[in-house]
Amino acid sequence: xxxxxxxxxxxxxxxxxxxxxxxxxxxxxxxxxxxxxxxxxxxxxxxxxxxxxxxxxxxxxxxxxxxxxxxxxxxxxxxxxxxxxxxxxxxxxxxxxxxxxxxxxxxxxxxxxxxxxxxxxxxxxxxxxxxxxxxxxxxxxxxxxxxxxxxxxxxxxxxxxxxxxxxxxxxxxxxxxxxxxxxxxxxxxxxxxxxxxxxxxxxxxxxxxxxxxxxxxxxxxxxxxxxxxxxxxxxxxxxxxxxxxxxxxxxxxxxxxxxxxxxxxxxxxxxxxxxxxxxxxxxxxxxxxxxxxxxxxxxxxx
Ligand code: GDP
Numbered sequence: 674x675x676x677x678x679x680x681x682x683x684x685x686x687x688x689x690x691x692x693x694x695x696x697x698x699x700x701x702x703x704x705x706x707x708x709x710x711x712x713x714x715x716x717x718x719x720x721x722x723x724x725x726x727x728x729x730x731x732x733x734x735x736x737x738x739x740x741x742x743x744x745x746x747x748x749x750x751x752x753x754x755x756x757x758x759x760x761x762x763x764x765x766x767x768x769x770x771x772x773x774x775x776x777x778x779x780x781x782x783x784x785x786x787x788x789x790x791x792x793x794x795x796x797x798x799x800x801x802x803x804x805x806x807x808x809x810x811x812x813x814x815x816x817x818x819x820x821x822x823x824x825x826x827x828x829x830x831x832x833x834x835x836x837x838x839x840x841x842x843x844x845x846x847x848x849x850x851x852x853x854x855x856x857x858x859x860x861x862x863x864x865x866x867x868x869x870x871x872x873x874x875x876x877x878x879x880x881x882x883x884x885x886x887x888x889x890x891x892x893x894x895x896x897x898x899x900x901x902x903x904x905x906x907x908x909x910x911x912x913x914x915x916x917x918x919x920x921x922x923x924x925x926x927x928x929x930x931x932x933x934x935x936x937x938x939x940x941x942x943x944x945x946x947x948x949x950x951x952x953x954x955x956x957x958x959x960x961x962x963x964x965x966x967x968x969x970x971x972x973x974x975x
Contacts, residue, residue, distance in 0.1 A: 674954075678935035679975045681709040686746045694731045694742075703728055714905035714936030719757065719943050726753045751970055757939055758966040760948045764923045769894055770809060770864060780812070780858040780866045782891055784851070785925075786884055786915050787899035788872040789820065792927030792953055796899050797867045798830035799953065799961035805836060809864040814854030815840035816847035816887055819871040827869055834958070837863075847871065847883060851891035868893070881918035888919060896921040897950065900941060902932040909937060912945050921945075927953035930960070935973060 685706045689699070703724050710720035730749040736742055770781045783800075787793045794817075801811045813831055815838055817823035824840050831838040839854040851868045858866045870887060873880045888896060898921040900908045915921060924945070926938055929952045942949055949964040 674929060674932060675935035675938070675973050676933045677713050678710070678715070678939065678973055681706065681713055682750055682974060684709070686743045689742050689746065694734045694736070696728070696732050699728065699731060710936070713934040716906060716909045716936070716940035716944055719940040722943065723753055726756070747974060750974060754939070754970045754973060755966060757943045758949070758969070760942060760946055762948060764895065764948055764950050766895065766950065767807070773894065774864060780855065780863045781895070782855055782866045782868065782893040784868045784870065784888055784891060784893035784896045785899055786870060786872070786896065786919055786921055788911055791872065791899050791901040791904070793872060793899040794823070794826050794830070794869055795956065796925050796927060796951070796953055796961065797827070797869050798834065799958050800951070801830070801836045801867060802834050802958040803961060804865055805834065810862065811836050811865045811867060812854055812858045812863045813838045814851050814866055814868040816850045816868050817871040818843050818845045818847050818850060819873070823869070823871070848887045848890040851887050855891055881914070884919045895923060897923050897925055898947070899925045899927060900937070902926050902929045902938050905934060905937050909940050909944050912941055916945050916947070921947060923948055923950040925949070925951045925953065930954040938969065939973070
């Protein structure tokens with residue numbers, strides 16, 4: 674995980690050998706670092722932010738006797754990465770569910786967005802499983818009525834996990850499926866409704882309009898964008914489109930287990946100003962873990 678980005682950052686540390694860090698000594702190395710970050714699919718604005726921040730933190734620093742340059746650079750990078758992963762909002766799904774439960778206003782409705790193949794359905798199944806283990810009653814809504822096999826795919830998870838699914842025929846109005854699921858959940862005492870949606874190309878105007886309609890009709894407590902870490906810069910592009918056209922509150926970043934570059938993971942929060950809520954790190958139901966910036970920073974810096 675993140676092997677390449679880790680190499681890039683370490684190489685930068687090793688390249689600095691002077692005892693006083695001045696701008697001329699640093700500038701070639703910083704330019705190289707910026708290029709390497711971009712090559713590893715860190716978004717250009719984010720690579721620029723990292724390099725500018727590093728420069729501010731390092732220029733003029735004297736390296737004291739016994740002090741290691743690597744440690745100074747590592748500490749500076751840690752600070753910068755922390756800023757990249759921080760947003761003003763932090764989202765705790767469980768506290769949203771509990772608050773609604775205590776107020777007698779369940780179900781909590783969560784709407785999932787993302788293009789095909791990013792891991793939306795799998796993430797919904799993983800989250801359902803996690804919620805069930807915590808004792809919540811979950812309903813899955815099959816609002817992808819477009820892609821052949823989408824309903825069956827959710828149905829298989831529903832059978833394996835023993836979680837109810839609400840579905841209609843292919844071609845039905847996905848917003849109606851979401852609304853019916855919410856009404857059903859309200860009448861039958863469900864705690865949470867998780868709404869799966871279609872995900873053609875993010876450039877499809879129809880898709881964006883359809884998703885915006887589902888969102889309007891289902892009025893979710895939380896809208897979650899599911900993004901594939903392996904998609905690199907394309908993930909950032911998709912996230913921007915979904916944010917602008919539909920809007921979302923949080924991110925699930927999937928396939929981090931196979932992500933050697935790490936660039937998209939680093940960039941997505943900075944670009945969207947939305948927090949990563951969970952990361953997917955495998956194909957099993959248990960492979961969904963709450964996002965912890967310190968954990969991911971330790972993976973990136975090694
Ligand atoms: P959807 O089209 O967005 O609903 O995507 P799916 O849920 O069908 O997932 C597409 C593929 O990605 C499937 O083969 C999943 O098993 C796989 N997948 C999903 N999440 C992860 C993950 O976190 N790690 C890995 N390695 N594979 C994942």
